[in-house]
Amino acid sequence: MTRFGSRTVRGLVGAAWVTGVYLFLFAPLVVVVGASFDGGERTFLNFPPSDLSLHWYGRIAPDLFHALGLSLIIGISAALLSCLLGVPAALGLVRSQFPGKGVVAALFRAPLQIPAVVIGVSFLKLYYFVGDWIGFYAVGSIPGLVVAHTFLASPYVIGSVTAVLQRFNTRLEEAALSLGASRWRAFRRVTLPVIMPGVFTGAMYAFLVSFGDVPVSLFLGAAEAQPFAAKIFHLMEFDFDPSLLAIATLIIFGSLGLIYLLQRAVGMEALVRSGGGG
Amino acid sequence: MKARWHFIMAPSLILSLFLLLASQIIFLRGGFFKDLRLGRSGTDLTWENYVRFFSDNIYVDSLVLTIEVSAAVALLTLCLSYPVAYIIARMRSRWSLLLIAAIVAASFITIVIKVLGLIIIFSSGGALNRALLALGVVSKPLTIMGQPGGVVVGLMHFTMGFAVLLLYGVIRTIPASLEDAATIHGAPRWRVFWRVIIPLSLPGVIVTALIVFNLCMGAFTSAALIGAGKVYTLPVLIQQTVIFQTRYGMGATISAVLMAVTLLINLLSLLVVTRLAVARRLTA
Incomplete structure (x- = not known):
């Protein structure tokens, strides 16, 4: 040849x-x-x-839309909380040196290593335990689901923000400081805009992880507060109906649309570079 | 004044640490108590659940099955993804980013919907089975439901996107100029691949394999839906034990064994790999 x-x-x-x-x-x-x-x-x-x-699209059960709305609320809350938790964590991990930093980094990544089923049951037990003390049982409530999903999804924000921060030149910030900017102002006007693509990307992954989660939601949801993916899971197990395909199609296009919008906002490079949860 | 970045991190660390330790300690401690009926547990510390795990075939078989399925998925996913990641990483056009973005998009669509699609593809009256039957490739319709092989296919859909993304990152760190240098010096293509690309990407490949393996060891949704009450991997067994039998203690024991075995396999593989690398360096 x-x-x-x-x-x-x-x-x-x-x-x-x-x-x-x-x-x-x-x-x-x-x-x-x-x-x-x-x-x-x-x-x-x-x-x-x-x-x-479009026959099946008209037959989507109203409680599926209800579950969808619930999942959107939980997913957006979990994504926002993941950012509040993850951005300072990433800043600390990238910018400071201290003994045991590797251990701290591993702790922040631990939710990725624990099977989601185990996270589900253990948060169930935690909520019962805490409920016995304070009298509020977070099982089957939106806050309970949001906290567990934040735990599950925060490593994705930490991963994507860390990826951006590692390439960030701290001299830019030092320049702002030497020109008289306060530390907060330097952070807000120089650092934050640079790491924003990482924050957006991490937030979107966190949202999609929360939205797609079944095991944690199975344990922490209740009949009246059942997130969307867990509801679909139940319907597929016990009570199949082709209208599931219609709503699944809406979700597929919704997810693709979200990723497309993000790509327009932060560019393909940022999306790909911080993909996969670091 | 130097910024104290580790103080900024403190609230996040305290919160994460609290959620991690509180949830895991409360739950796993339950594994040392006997399950009474209706979800209540005994008061005496005991190893009974652990003895039961290793003396009852249900649990040991499930552990072996989980390891086998995860290893099969890791191997298949890696073999399929590596060439894709390599080709995309070495593409010189804008298309490469589009292909990677497509992988990102596919990875983050919930697995429930992918399993729904797989069920349609492999349904007995579906287009695939009709074609296979008509061509005489199979004598009865192919099915994935309730089959360990089906669970492997489902888990591959769960992990493949992540594997391609990770391997793409690995291969991008190997300069293409190294391959050019080997080629210029007359190495045939397969030799360049075997002596340059494979050795340089090996650490990343092993990490990717372990990540895929770990994801599968803990995977619940696709295993539960495709297993359809016939294939019990450990995560499915944990859910059944806790939700349908309300045996929190046994659930905690299975979880502890699952995590310990996964960790052990990771440590052992890393140990073997470092040994091999050292041995190779000594003999080279």
């Missing part, structure tokens, strides 16, 4: 491999979207759809 020939073959194999993996990753999403437009009056699922219709 000539040199040119082997290169072409290699390129083709590579392209085929990449295409295959992307097909594998995206096939379930494509199928959900496609099957949601199937208009047939039947209880099994059809892909490709045999006749196009």
Whole structure:
């Protein structure tokens, strides 16, 4: 085989491999979207759809929208709290030197190492324990879910802000200080704008982690306060209905839209660089 | 005046530490108490739950299954993702960022929806099974529900995006000029790959494999939905033990064993890898 020939073959194999993996990753999403437009009056699922219709979109149960609203509230709260917790943590981790820093960093990352099921049960036990003391049981309440989701999602904010801070040149801040800016003003006017892409990205990952969580919500939710993903989980286990596909499609486009908006705001580089939770 | 950044971090650290320690200590301590009925527990400290875990086949089999499934997913995910990450990392066009952004987007869509799609793909009357049956590739419809292999497929959907992102980061840190240098000196392509790229990315590959493995050891949603009451990995067993049997003590014991075994496997693999690296350096 000539040199040119082997290169072409290699390129083709590579392209085929990449295409295959992307097909594998995206096939379930494509199928959900496609099957949601199937208009047939039947209880099994059809892909490709045999006749196009928005039939199932009109049949989405109102309590699914209720669960969706709940998940949005919990997800946004958890993302905001993750930022309040994560941005100072990242600043401390990147900018100070002290003995045992590695241990502290590992502590902040610990929620990623604990299986989510274990986080769910252990927060359930914690809420019962604390409830016996103060008389307020956080189980089945929105604050209880928000706190547990913040614990679950904060490493993503810490990871993405740390990634940005490590590339930040502290001389910029020193310049502002030497020109007479107060420390707070230097931080707010120089540092904060630079790390904002990391904060936005981390907040979005935190939101999506909270929104997509099933195990923690299964333990901490209640019949009247059941987050969206946990509700879908229950419906898939016990009571399947094709209108699930319709709302799942809305979620897929919602998530893609969110990531697209973020990409417009912070740029693709920032999105990718701090991806994966650090 | 030097800023005291570690003071700024203090409230976050105290809060995280409190949530971590309080929740884990209260929960895991429960593993040393006997479960009475209706979710109540005994008052005497005992190893009974741990003895039961290692003497009852249900738990030991579940542990072995969890490890097997996680190892299979880690291996398959790595083999599939590495070439993709490599090709994207070495692409010179803007398309590479778009491809990576697509991976980010796919990774953060909730696994519940991906499993929903997998169930449709592998449904017995679905397009895939009709095609396979018509072509005579299979004699009865392929299914993933209630099969360990199906759980492996589900977990691959859960972890693959993260694996590609991590490996992409690893390969980006290897300068392409090293490959060019080897090529200019006459090394054939496979040799460049084998002697330059693989060794340089090996530490990152091992870390990625361990991250995928750990994610799978703790994965609940896809294992529970696809396992469909037939495949019990440890996280599924924990949920069942706590929610349906209200045995918090046993649930805590399973959780403790799960985390301890995962940690042990991580330490052992890192130990073996460092030993191998040292041995190679000594013989080279």
